Amino acid sequence: MSIPSIRIQPYCLELPVWITDYLAQQPETYPTPDARMDLVITLAQLNIQYGTGGPFGAGVFRLDTQELVAPGVNLVLSSKSSMAHAEIVAMLMAQQIVGSHNLGAIGFPTHELVTSCEPCSMCLGGISWSGVRHIVCGARGSDAEAVGFDEGPKPANWIVELEQRGIAVTMDIRRTSASSVLQQYVQNGGEVYNGRKG
Template structure:
C-alpha cells in the first residue's frame, strides 16, 4: 500500500442538516434555557445522523442572546479527532467574526460584545483548553457529573478537580445545571444505541 503524500490542510465542516435545524430558529434567542434547548436538540440529532457523538455547542452574545455560531461533534464524519462540538462552534464563530480572540476587539479596533459558549455537558480535556483560550467570557453547561461518561462510554480525559475555578480565575463565568435532565435523556438514548451496536464509540485505542 502506497503511503499518501503529506497533507497541507484539514477541514472540519458542519453537516448539511444543520441548515434544516436552524431554518426556523431566530437570530436572537434571549432566554438562556431556550438557547440550551437548541444545543440539546442539535446534540440528539447529531448522533442519529452518524456525524459523531451526542454533543453540540453554541456561541452567543451574552447580553443579547444573538447566535454567533453552532457546532456539533464531527469526528466520525471528518476522521479528525479534534472535531468536537466546542471546537467547531469556536472555529466557526472566529471565522464569522474574523477574530481569533472572542473577547478582544474587532478587526477595526472596536470592542466586541461578551460571548458565551453553551455546551450540553462539561467540556472534555481537549475542549477545556480550547474554550479557555477562545476568549469567551462565560461557559454555560447542562451538567458536569459522571453521567456523560457512564452513559455514553466516552473517555472525557483527566479533568482537574478545580476546573470551574480555573475558568473563573481567568474571568470566564461558569453556569451549570441548565436543562440538565434533558441533556441526560440524550445520553440515555445514545446509550441504547451503543448497547445495540448501532453507533461507533471512537475512544482512542479502543481495541487495546
C-alpha cells in the same frame, strides 16, 4: 525512515447540511440560558438522528443581542478527527465568522459558549484560549463517563480555574434532558470512542 507527504490544506471541517435547514426555522434570538441550552441539546439529538456524529451539541452566542454566532456538533467520526468535539467546532466556526482568533477582543460583545455536556480536558484548554467569557453546561462529565466516554485529565477545580481567568461557568442547565441524549445514543448502538480504549 520516510514520512508520507500529507498536506493539511487547509484542514476543513464542514457542518452537516441539516444544521442550516434546521436553524432557518428557529427564532433569531435566544434570550435565556435555558433557551440556548434547548437549542444545543436539539442539535445533539439531530446529530444522532441524522447519523452525522456523536451525541454532543454546542453553540457560541453573543450576549448583547442574544443571537447564535455559530453552532457546533460532534464530528469526530465523520471528520476522522479526535479533535472535532462540538465545543471546538463551535469555537472554530465562531472565530472564522467574527474574523478573529480571540472572541474576547476589545470591541467585541461578550461571547458565551453553551455546551450540551461539560467540556472534556481538550475543550477545557480550547475554551481558555478562545476568548469566550461565559460557558454554560448541560450534562456533567460524569454523565458522559457513565455511558463510556472519557473526559480526560481535568483539574478537579476546573471551574475555579476558568473563573480565575475571567470565564464564568454555569452548570446543570437542563441536565436531565442533556444526559438523556447521551443515554439514547448508547442505547441505539452509537459508537462510543474513547482515547483510553482506542
